Amino acid sequence: xxxxxxxxxxxxxxxxxxxxxxxxxxxxxxxxxxxxxxxxxxxxxxxxxxxxxxxxxxxxxxxxxxxxxxxxxxxxxxxxxxxxxxxxxxxxxxxxxxxxxxxxxxxxxxxxxxxxxxxxxxxxxxxxxxxxxxxxxxxxxxxxxxxxxxxxxxxxxxxxxxxxxxxxxxxxxxxxxxxxxxxxxxxxxxxxxxxxxxxxxxxxxxxxxxxxxxxxxxxxxxxxxxxxxxxxxxxxxxxxxxxxxxxxxxxxxxxxxxxxxxxxxxxxxxxxxxxxxxxxxxxxxxxxxxxxxxxxxxxxxxxxxxxxxxxxxxxxxxxxxxxxxxxxxxxxxxxxxxxxxxxxxxxxxxxxxxxxxxxxxxxxxxxxxxxxxxxxxxxxxxxxxxxxxxxxxxxxxxxxxxxxxxxxxxxxxxxxxxxxxxxxxxxxxxxxxxxxxxxxxxxxxxxxxxxxxxxxx
Amino acid sequence: xxxxxxxxxxxxxxxxxxxxxxxxxxxxxxxxxxxxxxxxxxxxxxxxxxxxxxxxxxxxxxxxxxxxxxxxxxxxxxxxxxxxxxxxxxxxxxxxxxxxxxxxxxxxxxxxxxxxxxxxxxxxxxxxxxxxxxxxxxxxxxxxxxxxxxxxxxxxxxxxxxxxxxxxxxxxxxxxxxxxxxxxxxxxxxxxxxxxxxxxxxxxxxxxxxxxxxxxxxxxxxxxxxxxxxxxxxxxxxxxxxxxxxxxxxxxxxxxxxxxxxxxxxxxxxxxxxxxxxxxxxxxxxxxxxxxxxxxxxxxxxxxxxxxxxxxxxxxxxxxxxxxxxxxxxxxxxxxxxxxxxxxxxxxxxxxxxxxxxxxxxxxxxxxxxxxxxxxxxxxxxxxxxxxxxxxxxxxxxxxxxxxxxxxxxxxxxxxxxxxxxxxxxxxxxxxxxxxxxxxxxxxxxxxxx
Numbered sequence: 034x035x036x037x038x039x040x041x042x043x044x045x046x047x048x049x050x051x052x053x054x055x056x057x058x059x060x061x062x063x064x065x066x067x068x069x070x071x072x073x074x075x076x077x078x079x080x081x082x083x084x085x086x087x088x089x090x091x092x093x094x095x096x097x098x099x100x101x102x103x104x105x106x107x108x109x110x111x112x113x114x115x116x117x118x119x120x121x122x123x124x125x126x127x128x129x130x131x132x133x134x135x136x137x138x139x140x141x142x143x144x145x146x147x148x149x150x151x152x153x154x155x156x157x158x159x160x161x162x163x164x165x166x167x168x169x170x171x172x173x174x175x176x177x178x179x180x181x182x183x184x185x186x187x188x189x190x191x192x193x194x195x196x197x198x199x200x201x202x203x204x205x206x207x208x209x210x211x212x213x214x215x216x217x218x219x220x221x222x223x224x225x226x227x228x229x230x231x232x233x234x235x236x237x238x239x240x241x242x243x244x245x246x247x248x249x250x251x252x253x254x255x256x257x258x259x260x261x262x263x264x265x266x267x268x269x270x271x272x273x274x275x276x277x278x279x280x281x282x283x284x285x286x287x288x289x290x291x292x293x294x295x296x297x298x299x300x301x302x303x304x305x306x307x308x309x310x311x312x313x314x315x316x317x318x319x320x321x322x323x324x325x326x327x328x329x330x331x332x333x334x335x336x337x338x339x340x341x342x343x344x345x346x347x348x349x350x351x352x353x354x355x356x357x358x359x360x361x362x363x364x365x366x367x368x369x370x371x372x373x374x375x376x377x378x379x380x381x382x383x384x385x386x387x388x389x390x391x392x393x394x395x396x397x398x399x400x401x402x403x404x405x406x407x408x409x410x411x412x413x414x415x416x417x418x419x420x421x422x423x424x425x426x427x428x429x430x431x432x433x434x435x436x437x438x439x440x441x442x443x444x445x446x447x448x449x450x451x452x453x454x455x456x457x458x459x460x461x462x463x464x465x466x467x468x469x470x471x472x473x474x475x476x477x478x479x480x481x482x483x484x485x486x487x488x489x490x
Numbered sequence: 491x492x493x494x495x496x497x498x499x500x501x502x503x504x505x506x507x508x509x510x511x512x513x514x515x516x517x518x519x520x521x522x523x524x525x526x527x528x529x530x531x532x533x534x535x536x537x538x539x540x541x542x543x544x545x546x547x548x549x550x551x552x553x554x555x556x557x558x559x560x561x562x563x564x565x566x567x568x569x570x571x572x573x574x575x576x577x578x579x580x581x582x583x584x585x586x587x588x589x590x591x592x593x594x595x596x597x598x599x600x601x602x603x604x605x606x607x608x609x610x611x612x613x614x615x616x617x618x619x620x621x622x623x624x625x626x627x628x629x630x631x632x633x634x635x636x637x638x639x640x641x642x643x644x645x646x647x648x649x650x651x652x653x654x655x656x657x658x659x660x661x662x663x664x665x666x667x668x669x670x671x672x673x674x675x676x677x678x679x680x681x682x683x684x685x686x687x688x689x690x691x692x693x694x695x696x697x698x699x700x701x702x703x704x705x706x707x708x709x710x711x712x713x714x715x716x717x718x719x720x721x722x723x724x725x726x727x728x729x730x731x732x733x734x735x736x737x738x739x740x741x742x743x744x745x746x747x748x749x750x751x752x753x754x755x756x757x758x759x760x761x762x763x764x765x766x767x768x769x770x771x772x773x774x775x776x777x778x779x780x781x782x783x784x785x786x787x788x789x790x791x792x793x794x795x796x797x798x799x800x801x802x803x804x805x806x807x808x809x810x811x812x813x814x815x816x817x818x819x820x821x822x823x824x825x826x827x828x829x830x831x832x833x834x835x836x837x838x839x840x841x842x843x844x845x846x847x848x849x850x851x852x853x854x855x856x857x858x859x860x861x862x863x864x865x866x867x868x869x870x871x872x873x874x875x876x877x878x879x880x881x882x883x884x885x886x887x888x889x890x891x892x893x894x895x896x897x898x899x900x901x902x903x904x905x906x907x908x909x910x911x912x913x914x915x916x917x918x919x920x921x922x923x924x925x926x927x928x929x930x931x932x933x934x935x936x937x938x939x940x
Contacts, residue, residue, distance in 0.1 A: 045570050068526050070550040071567030072574065078527025100586045100620035101496060101824075102503030106531035108872065128496035129621050134590055144494035164525050164587040165621070168556065195525035196556050196587055415545055416574050419694065434534050439543040443694050483690055 045072055051412055056405040062396045064411040068199065073414040075362070075435060076389045078195035080163050082203020085111060085452060086285050087159055087191065087210060089236045089261040090269070092118035094155045096125040098142050098173065099163025103195075104128075111452045112238045116263050125149060129165065139171050146180040146188060157266040158188040159210065167194030187266065189213060200364070201284065201390045208289040211260055215272035215293065222297065223274035228323060229257040231275050231299070233290055234282030237262025238452055241459040245306055248460060252320055252331045260286060273297040277322055279304045279315075284365030284390055303367065306459040308375030308467070309340060309347060339461040350468040351380035357475060360385035360427040362418060362436055363450055366395025372431060372450070373402050379468050384425035387413035415439055429475055444483045446474035497853035498875060500798055501824025503620035505583045506532050507628030509546055510656055510889075512581035512614075514680020515636060516701035519577035521547040523564050523595060524585025528620075539890040539897040540659075540686040545696070547571040551587060560593055565602045568613075575696050579612040579704050583632070589619035612704050614639045624825040626800040629656050630723045633680055637729040640704060643737065644712035650763060651716035651739065652678040653729050655746060655802040656889055659687035661903040665747075668904055671769040672760050677706045677713065679729065687898040711737035715763050717756075719746040722801035722829050746802055748902045748911070749810030750779060775905035782909055783814055786916040791815035793919050796859040796876065798850075798869040799888040801827035807868055807887065807902070807911075808844075809837050814912055819862035822847035822855045856880060866918055871897075883922060885914045 050063035068074035080097075084107050088095060097104040104126030115121070127145045129138050146158055158180070162173050173190040181188040193206045217223050230249070235242045242262040249256060257275040258268050278290045278301035290301035302322070304315035313336045320332040359381045361372050366388050373383045386399050387410040399409055408421045415436075422430060422445060429446035430436060440447040448470055450458065456470075457463045505522055509532055512520040522529045529548035536544040549567040551560050568580060582595055595615040603609055616635040618628045633653060652669070654662065662683035669676050684700020710716075716739050718730035725731045725743070734741040742763075747756035754776075757768050783790075793816030797807045801823045808818040821834060821844060831846045838844055845858045852875050859867065860880055867876045870888040877884050891897030901907045 045573060047570075067552050068548070068550040069570060070563045071521065071547045071570030071572075073529075073545050073547045073571070074526055074550065075530065076526050077530040078525045081527050081531070096495075100503055101499050101501060101624070102506065102528065102531070102586075102620045104496065105499045105502045106535055108498060124496075124498050126496040126499060127494065128499070131619070131621055134586075134619075134621055141494050148493065148495050164585070165590045168587065168590045195527045196551050197553050199526065414574070415543060416696065419696075435530070435537050435544075438537055438541050441541075442543055442688070442690070444690075444692075 045069060048072060048417070052408065052410045052417065053400075055400055055403050055407045055409065061393075062409060062411055064391055064393060064396060065201070068412055073416070074412050075414065076412055077200050078164075079198050079200070079203040079206065080161055080193040080195045081107070082200035082285070083161060083191050083193035083206045084203070085236075086204055086207035087261060088121055089113035090157070090159070090264050090266070091115040091121045092155060092265045093121060093157040093159050094125060094149045094153055095121060095123075095159050095161070096127070096145060096149060097161045097163060098127050098138065098166050098171070099129055099161075100165065101126055101128045103161075103163045111236060112454055113236045113262055114240050114243075117265060120153060120155060134165060134169055137169060137171055138166065139176050142171065142173075142176050143180060146176075147183075150184045150186065156186050157214075158186065159191055160188065161191045161193050163193070164195040167197065187214070199390065204285040205288055208286065208292070211269065211289055212292050214266070214269040217273055218270065223271065225276055226255070226257060226274050227276070228253060229255045229275045230277040230279055230319065231258045231260065231272055232256050233260045233278050233280040233301070234286035235259055235262045236282075236452065239455055239457040241306070241457045241463070244457060244460045244462060248316060248335060249319070251335050252316065253325070253328050254319065254323065260289065273299070275299060277301070277319070279319060281305065282365060283367035283395070284392070305367070305371040307368070307371035307463065308378050309343070309461065309464045310374055310378055311371055312460050312464065313340070343461045343465045346465050347379060347468055350472060353472060354380045354475065357381045357428045358384045358426055360418070360422045360425070360430045362387040362413060362430065362432040364389045364433070366391030366399065368450070370395060370398050370402065373399065375464070375467060378464075379471060381471070383407060384427055385410070385421045387411070387418070419443060429471065444480060446471075446477070446480070448474065496851045498851055498872070499824055500822060500850055500852055500855060500872065501624035501626070502535070503586075503625060504618035504622045504628030504631070505585055505620060506535065507625035507630070507656065508581070508583040508616055508618045508632035509536065510625075510682065511629050511632035511636065511680045512583075513544070513685050514682040514701055515579050515581075515707070516703045517578035517697050518581060518701060519545070519547065519571055519575045519579075519697065520581040520583060521549060521567055521571055522583050522585055523549045523560060523588040523593060524551050525587055526550045528585045535890055536686075538892045541895065541898070542686050542688060542698070544686070545575070556587065556591055559591070560588060561598050564593070564595070564598050565605070568599070568602055569606065577697060580614070581632070581636070582613065582615045583618045584616070585618070586620035589617060612640055624800075626656070626802070626823075626825045627723070627727065630720060631727050634727060634729040634732055637679070637707060637710060637732055640707045641711050641733065641737070642708050644709045646714065647709065647712040648675055649709070649713045650674055650676045651710050651713045651730070651733065652676050653716060653718040653720065654678065654680070655719050656800055657746060657803070657903060658900050659683040659898045660901040661907065664901060664904045664906060668757070668760070668772065671771055672764055672766055674760065674764055677710055678702060679707060679710070711739060713739055715740045715742060717742045717744060717759060719744065720802060721745050721833060722805050722827055724829075745809070746806045747904055748803075748806035749813050749908050750776070750783075750905070751809060751813060752806050753904055753908060772905065779905045779909050779912070782912055786912060787815055789916050789919050790912070793817065793866050793915055794819045794862065794864050795915075796820040796822070796855060796862075796864040796867040796869075796882065798822040798855055798867070798873060801825050801830050801848075803888050804869075805830060805833060808834060810908060810911055811868070811915070812838060814915060816866070816915055817842060818844055819864050820845045820847065820855060820858045822850040822858070824850055852876075865922065866915060868915075883918050885918055887911075
């Protein structure tokens with residue numbers, strides 16, 4: 034099958050290798066590169082990557098060392114829930130001014146840390162660097178080290194100058210911090226707690242980490258630490274005392290899992306709790322790891338019970354959605370893979386898949402999963418989303434806040450998969466929520482008015 | 491003691507305001523010269539308020555560009571953006587990063603136009619360092635730079651220039667309706683009433699329709715007067731002052747017509763400039779407003795309001811509260827806004843217990859709201875902390891409104907806007923009283939005695 038899109042006059046040559054069509058000319062999708070300037074990339078920066086991963090550490094002071102915008106635009110934007118402190122829901126900033134840029138911001142930063150420690154008495158202060166801090170050369174390490182000594186608490190710099198890469202570099206910076214926090218405080222390694230695991234790459238959006246915790250508890254497995262949903266300074270320190278790391282958000286957390294395997298001999302596996310199929314498969318995988326017959330039995334009982342409970346909802350959704358086509362544009366490749374499967378579960382074919390920061394191996398998997406003719410794009414922009422959704426006749430798009438108005442303006446249904454959503458999409462509850470959300474948007478009467486009307490004569 | 495920390499900001503950065511101003515020019519596209527994140531975050535912020543696609547390009551400055559200069563990134567970025575969107579006008583805003591490494595966007599953009607044989611194409615570079623001031627200043631300054639770049643000496647016209655601050659699309663449409671009722675010809679800048687509140691229509695347009703046409707901006711020097719809603723901003727930063735100083739267009743710098751007095755003042759001014767009496771329809775609207783104010787006055791008199799947001803908006807909102815008998819106990823902005831205090835003190839009685847806070851963050855606003863026993867708040871969504879932490883109900887006005895739909899439709903200007911505000915304040919106060927009075931009476935009198 035030939036490529037079924039034609040280069041247009043307004044095509045940007047540098048973007049050509051970042052777009053592929055399954056069954057089209059064989060080529061390797063270009064990914065993990067810098068965004069092409071002027072193309073309205075949907076990607077964010079290093080600071081953003083670090084901030085979204087670390088922000089759910091609930092009892093930390095998250096202090097942004099930089100001008101006000103960086104703190105302003107990231108204030109409480111995650112729907113991460115807490116069972117303890119709410120300190121993370123504040124946005125602290127040194128609010129750098131022109132004179133700080135000229136004379137350096139180190140003194141201001143030191144005073145800011147002092148003020149915040151005095152007021153909030155935290156055990157942990159995370160100091161994020163932003164673009165200009167990297168340029169003016171403030172010595173974040175030194176300021177943090179001195180503050181830590183002064184107050185007797187952890188004050189950790191997060192090296193997240195915006196321009197030194199993209200969001201993925203921010204994930205790495207966050208993982209560096211998390212690893213540092215996980216290092217045992219004593220010379221001896223912490224004893225491994227039996228039948229416990231760490232849950233990496235879940236940010237407890239709408240309580241999703243709690244939901245998975247309940248499933249695992251029923252099987253007989255305890256969650257040791259969640260990175261970073263509803264985590265705290267103290268829980269993070271116990272991270273090395275466990276037998277297995279499971280990773281939900283592979284994009285942000287694989288680096289940490291690799292490091293923990295190297296240092297603490299904790300093996301890791303990827304899991305996904307999006308959709309019934311992935312949820313069941315992941316629970317089985319986790320249970321199997323412990324080679325405990327009781328666990329396997331408990332898992333099967335849980336799966337059978339939950340599937341009986343929600344199976345008919347998914348089945349009837351499938352009937353309802355027959356013939357519908359979906360487009361995906363999300364942050365990470367692993368999430369895109371889960372979504373392709375989840376759409377299949379409810380009878381919807383995926384015709385376009387894009388991610389912000391997908392990796393080569395993830396795009397390979399995507400390529401295997403999708404049907405002939407499906408368009409796959411890395412770092413897509415609104416023009417490309419519009420073009421391919423229109424060409425492929427997508428009926429709905431799943432994406433984030435920025436993509437929603439575009440879909441709606443095109444008269445296409447939309448599913449929120451962003452981090453400020455207020456309903457869980459994980460596990461069996463999430464599978465039902467997902468199906469219902471698809472129904473609420475695909476089956477809304479609104480599209481009738483968007484199609485018909487006086488303007489159509 | 492001056493704080494070294496901002497705890498929950500009540501402002502955003504300069505380029506944010508710049509984007510909004512550029513979105514009010516017809517067929518314009520805007521590019522941020524800086525790292526990729528700035529554009530993404532600002533797009534998200536604006537899109538969530540307006541529920542519209544908001545395309546803003548970035549020069550995606552990386553390490554190489556930061557060290558060796560961003561000429562290449564910016565030039566190829568503008569070219570790519572122009573190929574994708576085919577805009578009739580291009581705005582370029584700097585970010586902290588570009589400013590700190592000393593990017594000369596005037597030179598780079600001039601070179602670009604020459605290299606691409608685009609001499610004369612309206613390309614407007616605006617320095618908007620994120621650490622310069624807030625988005626409020628970015629908005630006014632960008633509007634001025636647009637006029638500086640595009641305005642040319644023109645023969646006199648009958649038109650009136652209207653320079654507006656960051657008000658809602660619904661507000662802009664109301665201003666236009668008023669102008670039309672006076673049968674006045676005008677140029678309103680920046681006009682994002684359609685571009686950021688576009689009707690659903692086919693086919694999809696990459697750049698939504700509407701906005702002030704470039705040729706109309708060019709002709710602004712011929713106008714018989716400029717009316718500018720910008721009393722709290724330093725005059726030197728405004729387009730109105732530029733048009734006056736450079737082309738001799740008389741400038742009337744008046745408050746945004748929010749509340750009864752400021753609307754009266756605006757209509758009076760229009761009437762004087764045009765020599766047309768205030769239209770009957772508007773007089774009737776005023777009558778209805780006064781009637782409603784009478785109906786509500788005992789309730790609104792109970793209000794103690796914390797008003798926060800951009801200086802231009804809080805100034806008139808505080809006055810509108812005061813008019814309806816609600817005491818503005820806290821009036822706050824994150825911007826520097828040196829003129830705000832002086833201006834407000836002219837209108838609030840000397841014995842009014844009002845804290846006027848500039849350069850404030852929400853931790854300070856919260857502190858004062860509690861101390862002054864505010865029972866209602868007016869401002870953007872970020873003020874939800876006042877409700878969450880201190881149970882002060884929030885009326886959402888201003889920008890951004892993220893946690894409710896319809897931020898673009900919140901009407902505050904004209905008599906219609908005043909009526910809308912009055913109802914919101916009245917009903918919020920009523921709701922608060924009625925939902926609690928049974929329990930509070932029970933707790934105060936019955937339980938106490940048994």
